[in-house]
Amino acid sequence: MFSLLNIANKNNIFSFSKNIIYILFFLFVLICLLFSFLFSNYKEQRLLENKNEYLLIVKNLHNELQENLLNNDYVEFNSDVYKAFKSNFFSKIQINYDEFIFNKHSLIKNVKFFDDDLWTIGDITVDASFGYILKIPKTNAYRFIEADTTQEVQRIQVKIQVYNAFEIKYFFTPLVFRDIIKIHDFPISNSFYEYFENLIDYKNETLVKVLLINKSYFGKITYHIDQRMIKQEIIELFLIYIFLIFIFILLPFFFIAYYHYNVSHRFIKEPIYYLNEYLDSLLKSDFTLIKKEKALGIYGITNFTNKISKITSKLASLQNEVNMNKENIERKISIDTLTGLANESLFNFDMKNKLINNEDGILLSLQIECLVSLSKKIDYDSVNNFINVYVGLIKNVIAKYSHNNIILYRLFGSSFSIVCSKTSLEDSIKMSNEIIKVLEKNIPNMFNTNEKVITIGGTYFDGFGTIQSTLKSSKEALLHAKEMGSSICHIIEKDLILKATQVLTEEVISIVKKENFSVSFSFDTHLIGDRKNIIMREISPLLYDEYKNKIAIGSFLSIASSIKMVHLFDEIIIKKAMSYIEENDSKYCIVVNISFDSLVYSEFLEWLMKTLQANTKIAKKIIFTVTSYSAYMNQSLLKMFIEEIHSCGSKILIKRYQLNDFPINELKDLNIDYIRLHQNTSINISNDKSKKYILRNTIAFANLHDINIIADSVYLEQDYKILSALGTYAICE
Structure with a gap:
């Protein structure tokens, strides 16, 4: 009986092993078919992407190289070619000139110790033994026409005249015209890859792009495309796939069991749950340090955790920077940079609130009468100093009457407004007259002027009007004050506004x-x-x-x-x-x-x-x-x-x-x-x-x-x- 049991166990083991072999064989065939399908699709897709990629690079590179050649800028040209070679798409780049073309920038840039493009180019000449220069219509480019000589011209000295509104200068600038061939030295590839070359039936190709200026052809650039790197990439993928096939055949059951019973919960679910909660806190702008011991998982999740930690630091820093930028921008938008007063933007916002909420108040318009004539006598810094002194004197008067309900705004140039919320007519007139008195007492002596220094006009808030209509009414009162001649404040009566309404x-x-x-x-x-x-x-x-x-x-x-x-x-x-x-x-x-x-x-x-x-x-x-x-x-x-x-x-x-x-x-x-x-x-x-x-x-x-x-x-x-x-x-x- 014992022997029969042993035989039965052996038969079971054999049957189990045979089933494993069948399963493994089935998996092997399935994986091979899947691999063949995936690899074939990937290869075609990758080759197509690679082609689109180098076509895009050629397109962008060609524009840059053409500009460099027009600018006669071989330093930038070599830099662009070097960057292109780093992409490992090109084995050789060749430039052939049919005509010699250059532009204004190339003339200025190649002059030593002078690079101001704002100067206008006048006369352009070259040694007649070499040829002559013609302007290309509708462009800022020029064409060099070689003289009838057997000597090949590769470098010329061009004499240029440049001028601005005040000065004329002459310079000699060297220009170089020669055919160029740049060859890329690829790293030595492993001979092991040569055994798999037949997997990819993709050959190198040559792209020829013409050089144009105003639809006129003056040369060409030949791009020699080399496919060895993409071939190597696909071969490496092929080898990885082969290796993975063997891994999946040898360790399928062990991996599945280990993954489900040990890895899945400890190294995927728990870290993901924690990271999900952590991301929720980030969305609430709670930038705390990540607890990496709670987020340890498989490589991808651990790597993901490290990146989230870095992103958190960057987000916190970025939020601080954005807040600072926002404060600076809001200040620039709402504050006059010279005087520190609220500007027109904030004036419109505040007036909009007051009119919508139907608040009572008076709007005063102030005009610096002597600013235009004074600015002709003194320099820019003195004008700014004058405005700041002027504003300071007004603010001192306002401070006597204001309990945060009277605000001075600078709208533009010499135009100011005072918004007097919940302020009586008597106080507004009294304050305005005191402003006039203080300015007329101090400004003429401080800045040596006998002209009228200020005019003030005002109107009541019009609850049924707009900012523009209220401001217009205030400006009309200001004009009326000017016509009256003497330095007084004129405020439109409230009854007139109610009657118009x-x-x-x-x-x-x-x-x-x-x-x-x-x-x-x-x-x-x-x-x-x-x-x-x-x-x-x-x-x-x-x-x-x-x-x-x-x-x-x-x-x-x-x-x-x-x-x-x-x-x-x-x-x-x-x-x-x-x-x-x-x-x-x-x-x-x-x-x-x-x-x-x-x-x-x-x-x-x-x-x-x-x-x-x-x-x-x-x-x-x-x-x-x-x-x-x-x-x-x-x-x-x-x-x-x-x-x-x-x-x-x-x-x-x-x-x-x-x-x-x-x-x-x-x-x-x-x-x-x-x-x-x-x-x-x-x-x-x-x-x-x-x-x-x-x-x-x-x-x-x-x-x-x-x-x-x-x-x-x-x-x-x-x-x-x-x-x-x-x-x-x-x-x-």
């Missing part, structure tokens, strides 16, 4: 009830790179009083809101927009302003949703827009409105967007479709690092949250190119 209210009621206005279209918008096709236009009401004087839309809406007629006005505008789309079969979208005061009326919202749902084709052509400040102040209402109009196919646009109106990180939950930047952010950006920084971060945020960025009022080609490079969606010109 009453008249305007009657006009608003009449216009809305009779629908007595027409519309026009503005803010034509097109995609970057496609200026011919308009993608959206904004509908704008043309509002006039009975005397054909234009009514500011801001004042009109403020009064319409106060008399609870703004939703009726918005309804009329929407109907006109829909009629235009239908009647003209519009190919572009129509942008329609919507007031938040309209959205609080449930009957208006109900009518709007029914209208859009009944006209889905037209609804898809409508983009509703609100200003960034009003959007920030009504976020919950805006979020609800966006959900409603998205269900009908319409979209939303935030216009006049500025960071100080609406912090960008608070936009992510609103599902915005478009952002039209404030024109101050999107114009004159070429030399303004802070604007580029704001644009770059705004566009990066928008790309992450599927928001299209539109730049407003772009008219400079240089700004257009920068906005295009940064990835702006569209331009409003």
Whole structure:
């Protein structure tokens, strides 16, 4: 019985071994087939990627080499060739000239101790025995024509005349023209790889690219492509695959058992759980050190842990840097760099708050009358000193009256404003007269001037007006003070403002009830790179009083809101927009302003949703827009409105967007479709690092949250190119 048991056990062992052999053989065949399929696909894909890669390198390299040859800059040329050789794609690069071409930069750059490209090149000459030089039309390049001689010219001395508004100079600059051959010495490859060369039927090739200037051919560059490195890479992969096949055949069961019972939980699950919790804390800006003992895992996870640790340190450092940059930019945006006063941007923001909240107060406009004439007598630093002294004297007077409710702003140049919140007329006049008295006493003696030093005019805050209308009223008071001659402050009476508001209210009621206005279209918008096709236009009401004087839309809406007629006005505008789309079969979208005061009326919202749902084709052509400040102040209402109009196919646009109106990180939950930047952010950006920084971060945020960025009022080609490079969606010109 014992022997039978032994025989049975032996048979079981044999059967088990045989099954293992069958399984291993099956795995071997399966892995081989899989390997063959994967390797074949990878090889073809890798060869294609390799080709695309070196074609792209050749394209970029050719542009750089052509520029270097035009600049006659062989140092930069050799540097670019060396970098290209480091890619191990090229065995040889050969340059052949048919004509000798060079540009203005090459003439300036090759002159010793002179490299100012701002000078204009005048006359260019060369020894007649060598040839002569011609200007290539419509370019800044020149062509050297060799003389009829058997001597081959490789180096010439060019005499150039350069000049600016004040001086003329002459220089000799050497230029070199010769055919060039650069050969790359590849590292000696292992002869072991030669046995596997037949695995890859991919031969070296030669690419010839012509050298052009203004569509005129002047030479060629021949790129000899060498494929040995990609062959070696694929062969190495092939050997790795072979090695892996044997590993999988010899140790499959052992590896699987060990992995599942020992490795999986301890070295994968636990570290991943910990890392997941750690990443959650990072998202909350909790930059703590990673506990590596809790994140020890297999090589990939350990490596991943180390990288996360490094990223954490970098993120913490980056956040500090961003916060510092943000503070500097916010300061630059809101503070006048000379005087330290709040500037026009902050003035607009503060006034916007006060008008929206219907605060009482007086706006004073101040003008330095003698600044223009004084600046002609003294130097720049003295002018700055004058302005600082001037501002200091005003601030000293304000300090006597202010309890943080009177703020001095510098709008631009010699123009200043004082916002007096919750300040009586008597105190405002008294303070203004004291400012005039102090300045007239000190400025003439300190700066030797007999001219009038200041004029002050003011007006009450107009709760139904706009910043522009209030500022305009203040400037009118200032002009009136100038006409009066003597140094006094003139403030427009409140009764006159109330009377004008009453008249305007009657006009608003009449216009809305009779629908007595027409519309026009503005803010034509097109995609970057496609200026011919308009993608959206904004509908704008043309509002006039009975005397054909234009009514500011801001004042009109403020009064319409106060008399609870703004939703009726918005309804009329929407109907006109829909009629235009239908009647003209519009190919572009129509942008329609919507007031938040309209959205609080449930009957208006109900009518709007029914209208859009009944006209889905037209609804898809409508983009509703609100200003960034009003959007920030009504976020919950805006979020609800966006959900409603998205269900009908319409979209939303935030216009006049500025960071100080609406912090960008608070936009992510609103599902915005478009952002039209404030024109101050999107114009004159070429030399303004802070604007580029704001644009770059705004566009990066928008790309992450599927928001299209539109730049407003772009008219400079240089700004257009920068906005295009940064990835702006569209331009409003």
